[in-house]
Amino acid sequence: MEELGGPRLYGCFRCRNHVSRHDDIVSKDFQSGNNRAFLFSHAMNIVEGPKEDRNLITGLHTVADVFCSDCGELLGWKYERAYEESQKYKEGKIILEKFKIIKDNW
Template structure:
């Protein structure tokens, strides 16, 4: 279990299950279905859905939806594969919609 004392983190807005550390934010410039989203290096307490190819703003990617492991709320996606070599840095990263999370201290 990750130690949260003194470290801000984000939790599921529906059930308050911790899903990502604030320290793991890589970018705040992403957009998802419900609006703004953050890219995280890591996520925890999430379940991956089936991997599928999806056309996104920056190209085609193999992505897997992510859901809260507690309440099963859809939260965003994980980049599994980038077909464009310029987008490879996204592989293994998580996009989490801001409307689905709340910052905790």
């Protein structure tokens, strides 16, 4: 079945800048503090902050915060490096907090 109107997109909740596609969701089963978050394989129209080591729920990771390229809103982070073998699948992927993104074009 052909999709009408193009891909389903997520936008920044503040300025609606498109930041990812629904098809790029790897998992909806993530947490950011007390909030739900989605793991994406790709994101667009984002700017990465400096890399830093953080102790997250699943152990030590090198991450970079990601911001909307239009309004500068902090949207989540990118996994640069996972130190535990079981977490390596996250490397290069992006976490976007659910309350920071809105559905667009669906």
